[in-house]
Amino acid sequence: MPAMPLDDDKRRDSKREDAHYDDLTALSPELDRELRKLEHMFTVDAAKLKEVSLQFEHELRQGLSRVSRCLLPSLESEGGNLPMLPTWVLGFPSGHECGEYLTIDLGGTKLRICWVTLNEGKGENQSDQEIYHIPKDYKVGTADQLWSFLAESMEDFMTKRHIEPEEGTVIPLGFTFSYPATQEYIDQGVLQTWTKGFDIKGVEGHDVADQLRQALHKRGLPIQIVALINDTVGAMIASAYSDPKTIMGAIFGTGCNASYMENCGSIAKLGGLPENLPMAINCEYGAFDNDRRILPRTPYDKTIDKESPRPGEQTFEKMSAGMYLGEIFRQVLVDLHSRGLLFKNQDPSKLLTPFIIKTGFLANIEDDASPSLTSTHAAFTTLLALSPTAAERLFVRRAAALVATRGARLCTAGVSAICRKKDISAGHVAADPLVYNNARFKARWAQAMAEVFDWDEARDEDPIVMTAAADGSGLGAAVISAMTLERVARGDATGLRPE
Known part of the structure; x- marks a missing residue:
């Protein structure tokens, strides 16, 4: 089914967590159309995020009860995706x-x-x-x-x-x-x-x-x-x-994963241990949804998976981890250039280099406060030997925000699933400091957590918060x-x- 554009109200809603509001009226009708398509593809709303989180909880439980398919592929339908x-x-x-x-x-x-x-x-x-x-x-x-x-x-x-x-x-x-x-x-x-x-x-x-x-x-x-x-x-x-309030450790960097304490009585695949003995579980949940049931994959996600060393594996990681966000963004640019919509009549040689764009590149574009986004122009010239027009700079900034926002929102799915599975209503999620210090990521993650759990908008503070991991x-x-x-x-x- 072709992507349907967002209407203007939903388009405004999708930008609420952004710290800046660009005037996108400078975009050509063609670029505006493409941006609306991207907004539809990369926007994961609260309803979808709740669906993903519920499926995540199901796969967590499945992984605790049996050996996962990613460990023993011969099990086929007998095991879940998550090793746990x-x-x-x-x-x-x-x-x-x-x-x-x-x-x-x-x-x-x-x-x-x-x-x-x-x-x-x-x-x-x-x-x-x-x-x-x-x-x-x-x-x-x-x-x-x-x-x-x-x-x-x-x-x-x-x-x-x-x-x-x-x-x-x-x-x-x-x-x-x-x-x-x-x-x-x-x-x-x-x-x-x-x-x-x-x-x-x-x-x-x-x-x-x-x-x-x-x-x-x-x-x-x-x-x-x-x-x-x-x-x-x-x-x-x-x-x-x-910090005794720590409830789990989470990695949202190069890869994505989390660990938490589980009672051995809930780890059916072990057996023979005291029921209330706590043991740390390494979820390895980058493999979530390897059977493609729930995650809203775009054509760009499918291309990255197809061209990866291990197609069909680490589906969730390839959509949300820092290692892949820059590459997703690059795939978007390559597609639009191939259709004559970006960087017209310019040499795309460097842009065609896989993984040349890192996550930090996206963050720098979003943080660009220079007049007419001249810093973004300089970044494209230095890294990719491309000279984006003023309108193209606005476009790539919004595209970068869409990719980064989706990644941050998806990163709540596993955390929220663990909290629901363990009936955890408050505590600290210890995340890698680089991510914790990324104000945009943290704000987007917190907003998504509030949506998944329907927290009262009048709350003084969030009950589950991200802290900087030691x-x-x-x-x-x-x-x-x-x-x-x-x-x-x-x-x-x-x-x-x-x-």
Whole structure:
């Protein structure tokens, strides 16, 4: 069915959360028509968002009760889309954890290594860190390349800082691995599928902790992997270390995901554990709606999925995560240029480069307060060698806002579903600080949350709010390592690998 344009009243409503109101009368009839089509395609109203959230809750429950299709595709209709991975992080921290810990975080483009000192809640925790950029070809290389790079980087970090264990001891390591991995124990994890552009051979189906353990052994490094954690779990635990109102950790950055505490009695696929024992669940909900039942996908979303390394996977992530927003925007521009509606008679060579536009580019366009949007013109000239007219600058700014707004609104679907599933009516959602500090994203997210839950417009404050997550891959990994070693010390072997 062709996209129907919004009427003027709905068009005004769709811009309420924007801080600026552009005079779009300068657009040509053709561009105005195209903008109306885009507004229809990218506007997710409250009714649709509620539908998405309800389906999200259904898939959360489905994932807790059975193994998901994305983990075992052969199950076909027997499993849901969401892995809902048990993490063996049992409960929230006490706030009194202490000690020194090495932590690493394998992200989408870089490796972050930290040396963290926990002070048992007696003042500031200390953290020393260094970033190591992952060679681009390693992201599609081999397992040996990846783990050798990690071990070499850790050795370099320890050498520079003169980090050595006491005689007869080893250095405890918390490993943040933010990819779907099934865990039978807290210091083990079998990678099910790469995300975030990784496609490294020889890792899927294998225990990533064991592969790193072997690489460390080859270098003779006295390091013991204590815990393998997901970044959302780390963010949640790090935040709860100082904020008892924390209800979940959420990632709205390169990827999208969330973690929360679930009673083991509700995790039917585990069984055999005390019913009221709390365990952190890594939802890995970027895979939501992989069977295409509910999300309002545009032709641009379908193109991105088709051209991705893993078509048909991570459907929700490809529509809402920061890694993809710039690419969605680029697909819109490419389409309109191909039809002679934008950048007429200009060379589109750079525009045709996949992922050349990052999310920050969209934010800069929206934030442009210069006369006649001259900063937007300069940005297009610098990055894309294009010279947009005054009318085109207005058009691209509105298009950028549409893409970003849809992303922010969709990001409430998983959070609201978890809150409803757990009957949570108030609390703090710990989100990555870069997102938390993005005023536009936060305002759009908060507005959508209010619409999903029908909060009273006269409320003094929102009952569920986004807060800046503490350092999940540094502090969070250290706290989880400390919690795990405390369990070892008191003889609680739940979730621990047999010796």
